[in-house]
Amino acid sequence: MVLTPASKQKRRPRKSAEGNREQVPGLGSRLAAAKLLSAIVDRRASMDGLLDPQNGNPAWRALSEQDRSLVRAILQAALRNLPIIDAFIDLLVARPLPEGAVALRHTLRIAAAQILFLDIPAHAAVNIAVEMARGDPRNRRFVALVNALLRQMIRQKDEELPRLQSRVINAPAWLGELIESAYPEHASAIFEAHRHPPAIDLTVKSDSESWAARLGGRVTPTGSVRLGHVDGPITDLEGFADGEWWVQDVAASIPARLFGEISGWRVADLCAAPGGKTAQLALAGASVTALDFSANRLKRLDENLKRLKLDAECVHADLFEWQPGEAFDAVLLDAPCSSTGTIRRHPDIPWTKSPSDVAKLADLQERMLARALTLVRPGGMVVFSNCSLAKEEGEDVVSAILESHPKVDRRAVESALIPGLEDAISPEGDLRTTPDMLPDPDPAYAGLDGFFASILMRLS
């Protein structure tokens, strides 16, 4: 069955639109979800910013705790599956929805996220979407369409959803092309991985086996503790307050290990905050200088190190201007990037980032890496890393630096340093992880962030 928009609807007699809206349970949270989805998709606002408890969107802050959790779940489900949801909507209409009917599409997307991906009674989701359309002057003429389309979606879900999931590229066009051209052999596995929330990985100070047993997790081949699910705040878990572990994705835990044995070395961590890698370097016995140009983020780093009872010299400075007295034995540059490797935990990224961000960040990274190489002693080592899937921000940056710096050489990543991730070493010897790696039959325990890391030696 296909549906056409009705231009004129018979409206139910009612006292007042607003009065009626207040009486519909669940309407406020869905209106907030549609508003936030629009801010992310139409205006590229970041989800973390919108959902910030202190400075976030007022519609979000006005909600109860319970409604906030619901809105977060709806938004995440919608963003993780947006191309699939849109394809389903388009399948059910005879003519494409009008280009300008943005509010209508968001209403449908919010309802579809609930119907297709969340454990919410589907008919309640439809009824609320109908009320949303009825209360919005832009959408009133589409009330019957919303009702019929979403009921049709419920009926066709079992048959159509698996078909769409296997056929639709689950990314906006720019990112779909980026991933398909960079990873032609496993692009569809990456798109599929992006549909699932990530496991929670902990880097433990020692004794992974015992912490995995205590926290109900598993030890990954790289030695992290992986939790498939956590009820309540992570900070309530045993060992957090005592500084026995910190949250760090398996992939993010690799770059700091690539130096090998660093006890007693002077190491600079140039983009350090909030400090996951600083903590690893300090725990490994290095004398660490942790630099960041964000005062707020550096404060978080300081708090994290205090909780972990680890030590580092913290420097608030711009790495382009900082003048340390003496060259370092090693430098870690975990550079700012498009974060396209972390889409599982930040599903807004495909909609808030663009190819021009990738290009700008790649240029910044190349300049940062050139600067990092001046801060290490001859014979010293620089590890360059970031959590982007774009080769422009990883492999291409390193190629450009090697071409312009004859006194710099690449050292291949040693497979012994990354047990279980040997396949992530590229033919050139760099580390390249993608979210479909570390597969597991249970998606709650599968995957890791997309990361790039390369080891560069400054020749004497």
Ligand SMILES: C[S@@+](CC[C@H](N)C(=O)[O-])C[C@H]1O[C@@H](n2cnc3c(N)ncnc32)[C@H](O)[C@@H]1O
């Ligand atoms: C990807 S984050 C680093 C994450 C960190 N390495 C960790 O493992 O927790 C990038 C950091 O670079 C910092 N940054 C960006 N440009 C900088 C600059 N020019 N000088 C110093 N820090 C900078 C940002 O403030 C941000 O904290």
